[in-house]
Amino acid sequence: MKxxxxxxxxxxxxxxxxxxxxxxxxxxxxxxxxxxxYTEEPSVTRINIVVSVESENELDQVVNQLGKLIxxxxxxxLSKAPSIExxxxxxxxxxxxETRADLVSIVDIFRAKIVDVTSENVIIELTxxxxxxxxxxxxxxxxxxxxxxxxxxxxxSRGPIPVKKM
Amino acid sequence: xxxxxxxxxxxxxxxxxxxxxxxxxxxxxxxxxxxxxKMKFPNILTGHEQGAxxxxxxxxxxxxxxGVVIATSGPGAANLxxxxxxxxxxxxxxxxxxxxxxxxxxxxxxxQEVDVCGITAPITxxxxxxxxxxxxxxxxxxxxxxxxxxxPAPVCIDxxxxxxxxxxxxxxxxxxxxxxxxxxxxxxxxxxxxxxxxIEKADFPLxxxxxxxxxxxxxxxxxxxxxxxxxxxxxxxxxxxSIEADREGYLGFAGMHGSYGANMAIQNCDLLICIGMRxxxxxxxxxxxxxxxxxxxxxxxxxxxxxxxxxxxxxxLGDLKNSxxxxxxxxxxxxxxFAKKFNSWLNYSIEIxxxxxxxxKTEGDEIKPGALISKxxxxxxxxxxxxxxxxxxxxxxxxxxxxxxxxxxxTSGGLGTMxxxxxxxxxxxxxxxxxxxxxxxxxxxIMMNIQELATLADNNIDxxxxxxxxxxxxxxxxxxxxxxNHHYSASELNxxxxxxxxxxxxxxxxxxxxxxxxxxxxxxxxxxxxxAAVIDVYVPQEENVxxxxxxxxRLDQMVxx
Ligand SMILES: Cc1ncc(C[n+]2csc(CCOP(=O)(O)OP(=O)(O)O)c2C)c(N)n1
Ligand SMILES: [Mg+2]
Numbered sequence: 001m002k003x004x005x006x007x008x009x010x011x012x013x014x015x016x017x018x019x020x021x022x023x024x025x026x027x028x029x030x031x032x033x034x035x036x037x038y039t040e041e042p043s044v045t046r047i048n049i050v051v052s053v054e055s056e057n058e059l060d061q062v063v064n065q066l067g068k069l070i071x072x073x074x075x076x077x078l079s080k081a082p083s084i085e086x087x088x089x090x091x092x093x094x095x096x097x098e099t100r101a102d103l104v105s106i107v108d109i110f111r112a113k114i115v116d117v118t119s120e121n122v123i124i125e126l127t128x129x130x131x132x133x134x135x136x137x138x139x140x141x142x143x144x145x146x147x148x149x150x151x152x153x154x155x156x157s158r159g160p161i162p163v164k165k166m
Numbered sequence: 167x168x169x170x171x172x173x174x175x176x177x178x179x180x181x182x183x184x185x186x187x188x189x190x191x192x193x194x195x196x197x198x199x200x201x202x203x204k205m206k207f208p209n210i211l212t213g214h215e216q217g218a219x220x221x222x223x224x225x226x227x228x229x230x231x232x233g234v235v236i237a238t239s240g241p242g243a244a245n246l247x248x249x250x251x252x253x254x255x256x257x258x259x260x261x262x263x264x265x266x267x268x269x270x271x272x273x274x275x276x277x278q279e280v281d282v283c284g285i286t287a288p289i290t291x292x293x294x295x296x297x298x299x300x301x302x303x304x305x306x307x308x309x310x311x312x313x314x315x316x317x318p319a320p321v322c323i324d325x326x327x328x329x330x331x332x333x334x335x336x337x338x339x340x341x342x343x344x345x346x347x348x349x350x351x352x353x354x355x356x357x358x359x360x361x362x363x364x365i366e367k368a369d370f371p372l373x374x375x376x377x378x379x380x381x382x383x384x385x386x387x388x389x390x391x392x393x394x395x396x397x398x399x400x401x402x403x404x405x406x407x408s409i410e411a412d413r414e415g416y417l418g419f420a421g422m423h424g425s426y427g428a429n430m431a432i433q434n435c436d437l438l439i440c441i442g443m444r445x446x447x448x449x450x451x452x453x454x455x456x457x458x459x460x461x462x463x464x465x466x467x468x469x470x471x472x473x474x475x476x477x478x479x480x481x482x483l484g485d486l487k488n489s490x491x492x493x494x495x496x497x498x499x500x501x502x503x504f505a506k507k508f509n510s511w512l513n514y515s516i517e518i519x520x521x522x523x524x525x526x527k528t529e530g531d532e533i534k535p536g537a538l539i540s541k542x543x544x545x546x547x548x549x550x551x552x553x554x555x556x557x558x559x560x561x562x563x564x565x566x567x568x569x570x571x572x573x574x575x576x577t578s579g580g581l582g583t584m585x586x587x588x589x590x591x592x593x594x595x596x597x598x599x600x601x602x603x604x605x606x607x608x609x610x611x612i613m614m615n616i617q618e619l620a621t622l623a624d625n626n627i628d629x630x631x632x633x634x635x636x637x638x639x640x641x642x643x644x645x646x647x648x649x650x651n652h653h654y655s656a657s658e659l660n661x662x663x664x665x666x667x668x669x670x671x672x673x674x675x676x677x678x679x680x681x682x683x684x685x686x687x688x689x690x691x692x693x694x695x696x697x698a699a700v701i702d703v704y705v706p707q708e709e710n711v712x713x714x715x716x717x718x719x720r721l722d723q724m725v726x727x
Binding site: 010011014015018019022023025026057060061064065067068069070071072073074 | 295469
């Protein structure tokens with residue numbers, strides 16, 4: 001299985017997410033993550049999809065099927081272009097007096113941040129690529145993780161040309 | 167001009183050239199139906215919303231125009247689903263208008279509320295929920311454009327009840343502004359050059375046409391290409407009619423119940439030129455060993471069809487209307503004497519096909535389904551549209567009815583929807599009043615939308631309905647005989663249903679044929695008579711549709727008898 005990050009520009013209209021989600025389920029595509037948000041143009045939403053496929057052929061299918069949706073304006077495979085990929089995670093971990101120091105040093109090593117502290121737990125925030133986020137989750141699993149929230153990956157192409165002009 | 171939303175919708179339909187809609191009223195579309203009444207807009211009231219949507223589908227298949235159906239919210243809309251899915255699978259342009267509960271009531275599980283956009287997303291090309299009357303003209307304009315251009319398909323417009331009552335200063339937009347869809351499908355000329363080169367190199371080329379040829383109205387060009395190449399040709403079930411059945415070198419249709427000749431030619435050819443088809447599992451047999459010796463060319467409008475089921479060697483994207491004339495012109499300009507070059511292969515393919523033509527054994531005075539369909543085929547002229555339901559009778563019709571031209575054979579191919587036939591035939595007749603429409607249905611299928619017999623009677627719609635009455639869900643029975651130890655589980659129909667009485671009760675004439683001789687003495691007269699009639703034809707229960715490529719087998723591993 002190979003993963004690819006697709007930047008999908010769509011019309012910012014009601015029903016768009018239903019169409020994208022409906023297609024993914026109908027075609028039984030493997031989606032690792034999906035996230036959507038506003039862009040520099042109010043009428044355009046950017047959906048970031050990480051797909052996991054067996055072959056180039058399957059990847060073409062995903063792109064061509066998505067391309068058929070009327071409200072899809074543009075699809076660019078950012079994994080095939082020079083690009084910067086990021087994901088944000090927040091992890092709530094049980095933190096006692098004994099473990100707190102350990103947690104702080106892990107946070108330092110990963111250049112993460114502690115964004116909330118209570119007497120029982122801490123919330124750690126980290127931005128990075130998927131491997132880095134997987135790695136911190138792995139290390140923290142030695143402690144008691146209460147919950148994790150991840151955004152899914154987003155990406156921008158490097159250089160002056162935006163996805164809409166690619 | 168100032169008007170309400172209901173009037174505006176009807177104005178939009180007029181602007182799109184809609185002459186007729188199929189629909190069924192209910193709470194949230196009462197305002198719309200009131201305007202239909204006042205405007206005298208032609209609406210065919212069917213017996214069931216499923217009937218309405220299949221009728222709109224038949225209307226569209228027979229003409230290429232967009233079929234329009236109207237249903238109320240909730241159960242009305244839900245009753246459309248099978249019909250929308252049927253049309254979607256066979257790329258039929260429909261605009262389905264459903265009423266929705268009023269905007270403030272949406273999402274509250276209101277009376278007769280169902281999420282139409284959610285349910286129809288996977289079975290439409292696009293759908294809309296209209297909550298403000300201002301959006302309505304633009305949405306309708308877009309919906310028709312999307313349904314009819316590119317690869318056609320159904321589009322749903324779900325309209326909140328308040329929209330019909332709201333006032334609008336109506337103006338129909340002239341332009342369409344869709345950033346993600348142009349509806350244009352130019353073709354790559356270089357790819358066509360590659361195809362020409364491949365044909366020049368080939369020794370055993372085969373042309374394989376699908377429903378795309380009918381949809382794109384390029385059947386004439388295909389025939390011109392065939393005239394030039396003089397190579398054998400075949401079609402899918404959906405492509406029936408794009409090549410005239412009596413053309414020399416036409417091997418019959420291919421696939422699970424296709425002809426021996428066509429299937430063998432696919433396995434033997436060295437160049438398979440596929441035009442407007444999508445390599446359905448019914449057509450490929452064991453897909454890994456489909457056309458093993460061939461370089462495969464795919465002419466196709468939909469990029470997502472390329473390499474979906476079968477890996478192709480040359481793809482020619484674009485509307486067949488753009489690509490096929492190019493191919494024809496380039497072939498005409500080529501110096502090769504194709505006819506001479508392919509002659510022995512042509513004769514060989516015909517000879518192989520002749521070894522096992524579609525056939526049936528006559529026994530006593532029983533009516534064999536093959537004999538029945540052959541007879542109907544003989545009686546009917548080119549001005550006939552034949553419509554089928556789903557099952558053995560559908561395959562027998564495909565095998566024994568000589569379809570001469572495009573849009574003369576209407577069938578639910580992709581979804582295989584029993585109950586499609588009667589309403590679709592009705593829609594076809596309304597679309598083409600000057601054509602004769604014959605429905606070939608089964609004793610199972612006819613029951614699935616039998617209420618539409620009353621619609622025929624009420625509206626004086628003159629179609630002939632032939633029930634191939636084998637007292638069984640025949641296609642199910644065939645599989646049970648072959649693969650399930652002859653266990654007729656839930657497939658026998660030897661009940662006391664009397665189709666003559668049903669027909670008469672619904673306001674139609676009914677006839678019964680039980681002896682082979684009656685195909686000569688009775689059938690022609692009934693078929694030529696005026697007014698709708700049901701012809702209940704008793705046939706033996708245990709006939710198989712043959713040949714057959716069993717599931718998972720190669721096309722050349724057909725069961726022949
Ligand atoms: C709506 C629907 N339900 C079930 C099926 C499965 N099915 C396919 S063919 C068939 C039997 C059709 O019986 P009949 O209409 O009598 O035709 P015959 O095969 O006997 O000619 C059935 C049940 C179907 N295609 N469509
Ligand atoms: Mg039957």
